[in-house]
Amino acid sequence: MHIAAALLGCGTDPGPMDAEQAHAAMQLHLDCTVDECRVRRRARDTLVNSGRCVLDQRAIR
Numbered sequence: 001m002h003i004a005a006a007l008l009g010c011g012t013d014p015g016p017m018d019a020e021q022a023h024a025a026m027q028l029h030l031d032c033t034v035d036e037c038r039v040r041r042r043a044r045d046t047l048v049n050s051g052r053c054v055l056d057q058r059a060i061r
Contacts, residue, residue, distance in 0.1 A: 006039075007021070007024065007025050007029075007039055008028075009039070010029065010032055010036065010037040010038060010039055011038060012038060012039070013038045013042055014039055014042055015042075016046075017042065017043065017046050018046070019046065019047060019050050019052055021043075021046075022042075022044075022046035022047050022050075022052075023043075023052075025039050025040065025042070025043035026040060026043045026044070026047070029043070
């Protein structure tokens with residue numbers, strides 16, 4: 001599946017993405033939570049793993 005199409009639905013895991021795609025996904029799913037949105041969860045993990053985002057201790061579970 002093409003990454004742009006995969007970013008649209010909250011219930012679909014878009015698969016691996018680069019930091020630029022992850023940033024776009026975070027903006028696209030701004031009102032979503034990582035608990036409910038697979039796209040935002042994948043994007044956050046990508047940004048954290050690349051060192052571009054550091055989570056607050058309250059966000060770590």
